[in-house]
Amino acid sequence: MAWKIRVLIAKPGLDGHDRGAxxxxxxxxxxxxxxxxxxxxxTPEQIANAAIQEGVDIVGLSCLSGAHNYLxxxxxxxxxxxxxxxxIVFGGGIIPVDDxxxxxxxGIREIFQPGASTEDIIKYIQENVxxx
Amino acid sequence: MRSVTQPFRAxxxxxxxxxxxxxxxxxxxxxxxxxxxxxxxEEFERWEKTTLxxxxxxxxxxxxxxxxxxxxxxxxxxxxxxxxxxxxxxDLGFPGEYPFTRGVQPTMYRGRLWTMRQYAGFATAEETxxxxxxxxxxxxxxxxxxxxxxxxxxxxxxxxxxxxEVGKVGxxxxxxxxxxxxxxxxxxxxxxxxxxxxSTAAILLAMYIAVAEKKGVKSEVxxxxxxxxxxxxxxxxxxxxxxxxxxxxxxxxIFAFCKDQTPRWNTISISGYHMREAGCTAVQEVAFTLAxxxxxxxxxxxxxxxxxxxxxxxxxxxxxxNNFIEEIAKFRAAxxxxxxxxxxxxxxxxxxxxxxxxxxxxxxxxxxxxQPDNNVVRVAFQALAAVLGGTQSLHTNSRDEAYALPTExxxxxALRTQQLIAYESGVAxxxxxxxxxxxxxxxxxxxxxxxxxxxxxxxTMGGAIKAIESGFIQGEIGESAYQxxxxxxxxxxxxxxxxxxxxxxEPLRDILRIRPEVERYQKEKLSRVKKERDNxxxxxxxxxxxxxxxxxxxxxxxxxGAVKAYATLGEISDTLREAFGEYKER
Numbered sequence: 001m002a003w004k005i006r007v008l009i010a011k012p013g014l015d016g017h018d019r020g021a022x023x024x025x026x027x028x029x030x031x032x033x034x035x036x037x038x039x040x041x042x043t044p045e046q047i048a049n050a051a052i053q054e055g056v057d058i059v060g061l062s063c064l065s066g067a068h069n070y071l072x073x074x075x076x077x078x079x080x081x082x083x084x085x086x087x088i089v090f091g092g093g094i095i096p097v098d099d100x101x102x103x104x105x106x107g108i109r110e111i112f113q114p115g116a117s118t119e120d121i122i123k124y125i126q127e128n129v130x131x132x
Numbered sequence: 133m134r135s136v137t138q139p140f141r142a143x144x145x146x147x148x149x150x151x152x153x154x155x156x157x158x159x160x161x162x163x164x165x166x167x168x169x170x171x172x173x174e175e176f177e178r179w180e181k182t183t184l185x186x187x188x189x190x191x192x193x194x195x196x197x198x199x200x201x202x203x204x205x206x207x208x209x210x211x212x213x214x215x216x217x218x219x220x221x222x223d224l225g226f227p228g229e230y231p232f233t234r235g236v237q238p239t240m241y242r243g244r245l246w247t248m249r250q251y252a253g254f255a256t257a258e259e260t261x262x263x264x265x266x267x268x269x270x271x272x273x274x275x276x277x278x279x280x281x282x283x284x285x286x287x288x289x290x291x292x293x294x295x296x297e298v299g300k301v302g303x304x305x306x307x308x309x310x311x312x313x314x315x316x317x318x319x320x321x322x323x324x325x326x327x328x329x330x331s332t333a334a335i336l337l338a339m340y341i342a343v344a345e346k347k348g349v350k351s352e353v354x355x356x357x358x359x360x361x362x363x364x365x366x367x368x369x370x371x372x373x374x375x376x377x378x379x380x381x382x383x384x385x386i387f388a389f390c391k392d393q394t395p396r397w398n399t400i401s402i403s404g405y406h407m408r409e410a411g412c413t414a415v416q417e418v419a420f421t422l423a424x425x426x427x428x429x430x431x432x433x434x435x436x437x438x439x440x441x442x443x444x445x446x447x448x449x450x451x452x453x454n455n456f457i458e459e460i461a462k463f464r465a466a467x468x469x470x471x472x473x474x475x476x477x478x479x480x481x482x483x484x485x486x487x488x489x490x491x492x493x494x495x496x497x498x499x500x501x502x503q504p505d506n507n508v509v510r511v512a513f514q515a516l517a518a519v520l521g522g523t524q525s526l527h528t529n530s531r532d533e534a535y536a537l538p539t540e541x542x543x544x545x546a547l548r549t550q551q552l553i554a555y556e557s558g559v560a561x562x563x564x565x566x567x568x569x570x571x572x573x574x575x576x577x578x579x580x581x582x583x584x585x586x587x588x589x590x591x592t593m594g595g596a597i598k599a600i601e602s603g604f605i606q607g608e609i610g611e612s613a614y615q616x617x618x619x620x621x622x623x624x625x626x627x628x629x630x631x632x633x634x635x636x637x638e639p640l641r642d643i644l645r646i647r648p649e650v651e652r653y654q655k656e657k658l659s660r661v662k663k664e665r666d667n668x669x670x671x672x673x674x675x676x677x678x679x680x681x682x683x684x685x686x687x688x689x690x691x692x693g694a695v696k697a698y699a700t701l702g703e704i705s706d707t708l709r710e711a712f713g714e715y716k717e718r
Contacts, residue, residue: 014281014297016370019410019497022610023617039717040370043293065281066536066646070296096535097639113639114501114534115630117621 005129006056010038010047012075015065020092024060027118033125044074052084057129060121061091061108068095073106080107088128092116172212184208200458201616202413204578210570218573223468227563229483231471233464233576234564235522236487241560245273247525248550249326249491253278253303254537255650257313260303264318266540270547275318275325275356276527278302278537279336284371286332286705289654298651301537302328306658307698311339312346320344324355326401326491326525331373333360334386335704338692341394357398357447357491360386363424363596364403366715367605368410373705376597378712382687383428384435387442389688398447400428401491407605408451409497411613414462415579417451419586420596420605422470426587427596429478439478443485452514452521453495459514460566461575463490463521469580491525492518501534503629504640512549519553520566526550536643658700665698673697674707681711 009025011018018040025037036054038047051059059079061072068091076089091103092112100111110124198206207214218224225231228238237243250272253260264275279302282294288306289298298304305311315325320343329336337358341351362379365372372379383400390399404421412420425446432442450466452459470488474480494514499507508531515528528546530538538546554560566572590599599605619625626632673694680690687708694704 014285014287014293014371015301016365017410018370019613023411023614026610026614027617041717065297066300067296094535096643096645098641118617119621 003131005033005058005125005131006054007033007035007125008038008047008051008054008056008059009035009062010042010050010059010075011040011062012042012044012047012071013063013065013067014041015063015067015093016040017064017093018062020064021060021062024062024092024118024121028122028125031122031126044071044078047075048078048082048084051079051087052082056087058088058090058125061089061093063091063093063095066094068093069099069102072103072108076107090124092121176211176213200414200455200575201453202415202458202579202582204415204458204575204582206457207571207574210574212570214570214574215577218577223577224567224573230475230486231468232487233468234567236467236489236524238563240522240563241519241554242563245554245560246519246523246550247274247324247491248272248547248554249274249276249525249527250543250547251276251278251328251493251527252543253280254301254644255299255303255646256654257303257305257310261314261316261318263540263543264314267543267547268318268323270544271551272547274525275323277314277325277327277329277336279327279329280304281371283336283701284329284332286335286373286702286709288700288702289651289658291702295651298654299646304650304654305336305339305701306654307661307700308339308342308695309657309661309698311336311343315340315343315347319349320347321349321353324357326357326359326398328359330359330362330365330369330371331379332701332705333358334382334688334691335695335701337386337390337394337397338688338695341692342696351393352395354394355396357401358386359403359449360400361403361424361428361449363427363600364406364420366600367407367420368609369406372715374708374712375715376601379715380428380431380597381435382708384432384437385686385688387432387445388435388437389686390445391437391441395445397445398489399442399445401447401449402428403449405449405451405493407609408453408495410609411497411616412609413612414453414455414458415582416586416608416612418462418466418469418579419583419590420608421448421450422466422473422583423587423590423596423599425470426473426477429474430595433478439474439480440482440485443474443478443480444482444487447524448488448490450490450492450523451495452492452518452523454498454510454514456513456517457571458575458579459517460521461572462579463492463518463523464564464567464572464576465579465583466490467522468576469583489524491527492521492523493527494518494529496529496533499529499531499534500627500629501639502637503635504531504534506629507531507534508545508549511546512553515549516553516557516559519559522564532640532643535640536645539642539644661698662700669697670694670699670703673699674703677704677707678711681708 009021025035028035072091089108090110091108095111224233227235250267252263280299281297283305287294289304327336387399390397402425404417407420408417467488471486474486494511511528528549530542530546532542593599623631677690680687
């Protein structure tokens, strides 16, 4: 029996641009997933704790302020320290393509850039999270 | 005695009848004008049944209906029938006179072009100062400061929450020392400066006044703006610090301080831009912005200020999006509606209190990372709409801003876009040229009508503050954003290069990057300032500020005192955090 995919959509750091995060959270809900949106101004610690408490399968991080190289790997690191490295972390926002290899090396599995559709993200999650 | 026109007309008719076939000309018979209204309706219906029907019975139009971003139906054709109830003197009037539909100034751009004011700032004050000098050299006519997020949210560059954020989205300002560097070599008595700063607006304004003072420029002559619009921070932008009531107190303290100390300074830029960027429609942009404006005016009046003593220094800030006609109509509707609100609701007596003066920025959310040169064209159309809408000041986005802050080359093209409109297109040479267009006037009326509906709804909720605390405004914005995205993904709405006319392409690589050394450099600079200043004096000023904040004294003078003693932005903000508490999003 398949259970619903649980997703945490989070905004780390000081960036307050949440249009994308909110639209994606809603699209994922419409696609049948359980989605928790953290709101803005979350520390990496708060995000990792929420992910573990909510028992999510996957975390989507949104950052448009250019602080992604510091913040995204921190979330991955804290999840690992707390023994939750099976939670997949992906991200999006304003992220230069040249930063993607470094982010992937730090454990962020996928990065979505401007122009990506909610369909792309739904598909990515459905293909990468096991539900049975 | 025959009138001056009669011989001319007779002559004209005679010449025309001789030289042109009778069937080709229709010399106006002015007696017909009396029954023109009836004729138009009959003629329109006849046209629909014959000429139009011949075409649409064979070929359907591209869409079953065409709608603006506000879901307003765009008719196939607008005629005098649509504007039959427009009373020219009541609804349009003349530029520079109530209700200001046609512009806040009688000569508009014939007297003075809009201010070309490119929003700029990144990394350190030194680097941003260089960019300001470049922009001024290239012909921009006003400065606009972008601050980094720590500065906007009251954190110094060495605060744990500032890590990774220093200098990224704007310039890092920790103390007066940074501000001195930022404006080095810039004559503050000659250049006006707009600062996009909200929760920490009082601090940055105080720094600006202090820097000017050091340059021998009195605060009374300073020209500029602070955004200082905290309500939209809760609704859409996110750089709030303190809870709403305490934040409103700071805002009204600034109004009171500025009316005497900086009478030429715009104390607030009531903004719709950010809510539009967050996804709301043009109608919502007008409605929510003006509802916020109403809340500010009410707060100032409650704080004991007479409406005519501060209202002329309120300014506004709008987005300019893609739908050309809707945007032009939107600006005109906003002007007329605000004038009516100030006169009828707040009983303002001065004309200046009723003028909606505004800055415009072209829509960042319309830029694509795909085929970025297309953005130059988008921005050109948007900028043109803003000029035809009568903006006082304009920022044009750069082609690479879906990727990063603009490079020098990209921002030069953006500035040239404004200069091309100003000097080559001719639209700046007459006032409100599109007035009278059946489409423009109908949409102006429609947008005003729909915005009023929203404002009345917000009134029944208890005003904008309540509407934000309950999440109503955020919900409307989010709903519009979601619908827009769905339209794009279902291809109901075409975005060139995204869901149609795509190409195989590499992402842009030549983009502006903020060097990681910036954060370290800024922290070192901050540490030096803290060592070299009179720390006892700093503590005195912060105590005085705390006392004022906990009481009813205006907080701006103690902030000015602290700033001059080189207290840091973080220290001042934290003092206010102790007095006011912090806002937590629900």
